[in-house]
Amino acid sequence: MKRIDWSSLDAAARADCLARPGGGDQAEVEAAVRRVFEQVRADGDTALRALTRRFDGVEIADFAVTPEEFEAARAQLPAKLRVALAEARSRLVTWHRAGMAAEFEVDTAPGVRCGRLLRPIPRVGLYVPAGTAPLPSTALMLGVPAELAGCADVVLCTPPRADGTADPAVLVAAALCGITRVFKLGGAQAIAAMAFGTPTLPRCDKLFGPGNRYVTAAKQLAAMLAGGPAIDMPAGPSEVLVIADAGAPPAHVAADLLSQAEHGPDSQVILVTDSAALIDAVEAEVARQLAELPREAIAQRALEHARLMRVSDIGEAFAISNAYAPEHLILALRQPRTWLDRVASAGSVFLGDYAPESLGDYCSGTNHVLPTNGAARAWSGVSVASFQTSISVQEVSREGLAAIGPCAVEIARAEGLEAHAQAVLRRLEAQA
Amino acid sequence: MKRIDWSSLDAAARADCLARPGGGDQAEVEAAVRRVFEQVRADGDTALRALTRRFDGVEIADFAVTPEEFEAARAQLPAKLRVALAEARSRLVTWHRAGMAAEFEVDTAPGVRCGRLLRPIPRVGLYVPAGTAPLPSTALMLGVPAELAGCADVVLCTPPRADGTADPAVLVAAALCGITRVFKLGGAQAIAAMAFGTPTLPRCDKLFGPGNRYVTAAKQLAAMLAGGPAIDMPAGPSEVLVIADAGAPPAHVAADLLSQAEHGPDSQVILVTDSAALIDAVEAEVARQLAELPREAIAQRALEHARLMRVSDIGEAFAISNAYAPEHLILALRQPRTWLDRVASAGSVFLGDYAPESLGDYCSGTNHVLPTNGAARAWSGVSVASFQTSISVQEVSREGLAAIGPCAVEIARAEGLEAHAQAVLRRLEAQA
Numbered sequence: 015m016k017r018i019d020w021s022s023l024d025a026a027a028r029a030d031c032l033a034r035p036g037g038g039d040q041a042e043v044e045a046a047v048r049r050v051f052e053q054v055r056a057d058g059d060t061a062l063r064a065l066t067r068r069f070d071g072v073e074i075a076d077f078a079v080t081p082e083e084f085e086a087a088r089a090q091l092p093a094k095l096r097v098a099l100a101e102a103r104s105r106l107v108t109w110h111r112a113g114m115a116a117e118f119e120v121d122t123a124p125g126v127r128c129g130r131l132l133r134p135i136p137r138v139g140l141y142v143p144a145g146t147a148p149l150p151s152t153a154l155m156l157g158v159p160a161e162l163a164g165c166a167d168v169v170l171c172t173p174p175r176a177d178g179t180a181d182p183a184v185l186v187a188a189a190l191c192g193i194t195r196v197f198k199l200g201g202a203q204a205i206a207a208m209a210f211g212t213p214t215l216p217r218c219d220k221l222f223g224p225g226n227r228y229v230t231a232a233k234q235l236a237a238m239l240a241g242g243p244a245i246d247m248p249a250g251p252s253e254v255l256v257i258a259d260a261g262a263p264p265a266h267v268a269a270d271l272l273s274q275a276e277h278g279p280d281s282q283v284i285l286v287t288d289s290a291a292l293i294d295a296v297e298a299e300v301a302r303q304l305a306e307l308p309r310e311a312i313a314q315r316a317l318e319h320a321r322l323m324r325v326s327d328i329g330e331a332f333a334i335s336n337a338y339a340p341e342h343l344i345l346a347l348r349q350p351r352t353w354l355d356r357v358a359s360a361g362s363v364f365l366g367d368y369a370p371e372s373l374g375d376y377c378s379g380t381n382h383v384l385p386t387n388g389a390a391r392a393w394s395g396v397s398v399a400s401f402q403t404s405i406s407v408q409e410v411s412r413e414g415l416a417a418i419g420p421c422a423v424e425i426a427r428a429e430g431l432e433a434h435a436q437a438v439l440r441r442l443e444a445q446a
Numbered sequence: 447m448k449r450i451d452w453s454s455l456d457a458a459a460r461a462d463c464l465a466r467p468g469g470g471d472q473a474e475v476e477a478a479v480r481r482v483f484e485q486v487r488a489d490g491d492t493a494l495r496a497l498t499r500r501f502d503g504v505e506i507a508d509f510a511v512t513p514e515e516f517e518a519a520r521a522q523l524p525a526k527l528r529v530a531l532a533e534a535r536s537r538l539v540t541w542h543r544a545g546m547a548a549e550f551e552v553d554t555a556p557g558v559r560c561g562r563l564l565r566p567i568p569r570v571g572l573y574v575p576a577g578t579a580p581l582p583s584t585a586l587m588l589g590v591p592a593e594l595a596g597c598a599d600v601v602l603c604t605p606p607r608a609d610g611t612a613d614p615a616v617l618v619a620a621a622l623c624g625i626t627r628v629f630k631l632g633g634a635q636a637i638a639a640m641a642f643g644t645p646t647l648p649r650c651d652k653l654f655g656p657g658n659r660y661v662t663a664a665k666q667l668a669a670m671l672a673g674g675p676a677i678d679m680p681a682g683p684s685e686v687l688v689i690a691d692a693g694a695p696p697a698h699v700a701a702d703l704l705s706q707a708e709h710g711p712d713s714q715v716i717l718v719t720d721s722a723a724l725i726d727a728v729e730a731e732v733a734r735q736l737a738e739l740p741r742e743a744i745a746q747r748a749l750e751h752a753r754l755m756r757v758s759d760i761g762e763a764f765a766i767s768n769a770y771a772p773e774h775l776i777l778a779l780r781q782p783r784t785w786l787d788r789v790a791s792a793g794s795v796f797l798g799d800y801a802p803e804s805l806g807d808y809c810s811g812t813n814h815v816l817p818t819n820g821a822a823r824a825w826s827g828v829s830v831a832s833f834q835t836s837i838s839v840q841e842v843s844r845e846g847l848a849a850i851g852p853c854a855v856e857i858a859r860a861e862g863l864e865a866h867a868q869a870v871l872r873r874l875e876a877q878a
């Protein structure tokens with residue numbers, strides 16, 4: 015972990031300090047993903063089988079999970095975990111439902127009624143990673159809003175395990191959200207399959223979910239295809255920024271930093287505080303707690319590019335946080351709610367000493383699929399709205415056309431679009 | 447225009463019939479855009495000047511529009527047009543404001559309060575095309591929701607005219623929305639400038655606006671940059687699908703088809719009806735009205751790939767429309783509102799004989815920046831939400847953590863993430 019005194023840095027050093035770790039050659043990742051796309055487009059299921067053999071080291075005859083596999087997963091899963099998944103799901107339903115948009119109508123002029131319809135995206139493709147660990151929580155995070163939006167066709171891809179089966183917890187989580195079409199397929203090939211469609215997998219209208227750099231690059235490439243699918247966001251390596259004051263318990267802050275660091279070597283961990291004593295205490299706690307973790311080696315590597323920043327006051331910490339736009343922002347402050355107005359860009363915010371990030375990861379009710387790498391400046395976490403389209407509607411009476419038609423004619427002619435003007439004028443003449 | 451009897455087509459012919467016109471070599475467009483990006487990234491403003499000289503045929507020393515230029519534009523614009531723009535703006539404000547999302551909070555468990563904050567995207571870049579015609583209406587369509595969202599920094603690019611000035615109507619429309627930072631810069635180079643930033647133009651968090659194939663490809667390429675800007679949508683050539691019954695006035699339907707066709711040779715125009723007589727009458731009307739249009743040649747070329755489709759009943763017309771997912775959908779039906787439930791995918795819907803598309807283009811209040819090329823299956827038109835991020839928040843008390851913490855621990859351990867479990871357990875222990 016690197017200790018930084020913010021006031022001692024010049025502008026260039028500050029920018030450098032907030033930069034994400036590069037993490038390998040992006041051009042190489044893109045080129046590899048392009049090759050996968052070409053293969054899948056050309057050879058469909060045959061390519062998927064070959065790529066799965068190569069990248070997952072397993073031979074899959076049929077990618078679709080059968081009803082029997084779902085049943086076996088349910089039987090095999092510890093009851094306590096099944097209950098926990100159902101409990102998490104129910105809070106996810108509460109929060110996501112409370113945030114659903116509404117249709118509306120408003121008269122913008124007498125006889126001109128304009129509104130908005132909401133519709134589920136017809137066919138959505140969910141990606142649930144299972145790299146160093148399978149993520150049943152991600153199946154819930156994507157499955158719940160898809161279910162609430164009412165998407166008619168929900169497809170879920172998750173990488174096969176070495177024995178050719180899917181992770182049972184992922185299957186149970188999917189089933190809890192009413193998802194029956196699960197495919198044992200991972201990586202860029204899963205994204206390509208859902209983008210193009212194959213005889214086995216349907217072509218999807220929008221792709222969702224986090225993933226490694228290949229999956230993220232594949233989603234971005236899919237979004238560039240003419241007539242291709244939309245994507246939820248470019249969700250890359252996970253990150254946390256903790257703003258803490260002198261009153262924050264060092265053991266809790268350290269635990270939060272470590273829970274982020276254990277995700278992967280490219281995870282981003284930042285502490286910003288006005289207390290030098292807290293930095294000392296957190297550093298000692300991290301060392302102590304790290305030694306007890308099963309994923310110590312991974313966390314250790316992530317901590318190499320972690321930063322402990324000292325600022326002169328907490329207000330400055332928010333300026334740093336907004337410039338960085340973290341995926342997760344923990345406010346380990348005495349009166350955290352009073353600082354909320356200062357948050358301009360972040361994925362999800364955790365208030366106070368009893369709100370570890372892991373609650374948001376699993377079961378507070380908010381969504382854990384969040385923008386990373388500074389994307390929180392312009393993107394939002396997944397919600398029901400991510401699975402809907404909104405369609406504008408205008409209903410205009412004769413009187414309405416008489417009221418607003420001349421305005422349209424004036425602007426149409428200024429733009430040199432006479433046929434636009436005529437579409438109004440012919441109707442007005444027909445009334446006269 | 448091609449007459450089609452839908453029932454006579456097999457599945458392949460139907461798919462072919464709903465395909466968008468390809469329109470040139472996409473790979474060539476992408477390669478050209480990549481070259482522009484490399485130039486702008488390497489040479490900043492110098493590259494922008496060279497590209498403007500080459501593509502717009504004009505030498506621009508300073509891209510920024512000065513206060514004097516704004517003042518001259520205002521003085522020069524006909525009063526009637528200024529009034530029309532202000533009138534259009536006021537209805538846009540009404541509709542967009544009525545559709546704004548709200549922040550919310552909900553208790554997902556005792557002591558667990560979860561909510562959503564809304565924040566303006568800090569810096570947004572708007573693109574207002576001015577190819578065959580300048581589009582002040584687009585400045586309003588992007589400027590109004592940016593203003594309502596409260597974006598702190600709004601940048602607008604629009605191509606320079608041959609004399610090096612910006613279109614006065616575009617400047618007046620921008621000023622009406624409080625936009626003061628306008629740059630005389632067009633095409634892929636404008637998108638590159640807003641994506642990377644140059645000494646003159648700031649780097650933007652999200653890019654908005656319609657454009658030609660180069661602009662659209664540039665936006666998609668910008669969205670692929672690691673840490674690059676978000677985009678509103680891939681908005682390509684404009685399109686309309688009209689569903690009409692035997693009672694629809696042929697002259698109005700023809701006028702609507704023509705107002706779409708005059709946009710450009712790659713515009714898409716489709717009529718779907720259960721009435722063969724209507725097809726005959728519309729065809730005759732199109733021929734008659736076309737001859738009177740100043741943009742006859744452009745419309746003529748668009749009409750070459752227009753389609754007049756006969757279906758056996760109106761229900762079938764909606765199945766076709768949903769498969770096609772048109773940008774604009776006109777329901778020239780006797781009881782149009784009763785059919786709204788059938789609309790699954792479309793950008794904007796126009797109800798009845800007095801709602802020409804040009805009202806939505808200019809002044810009904812809805813937004814005219816809409817998804818094209820089938821993107822309406824997964825994307826929505828621009829709204830205030832397009833200029834906001836939503837940030838989730840969780841505030842958890844001691845009791846809240848005791849209530850939901852064990853659920854998080856259970857799932858964390860199933861995912862092999864012990865540090866996630868520890869972040870909960872250490873806090874629970876501290877309480878005991």
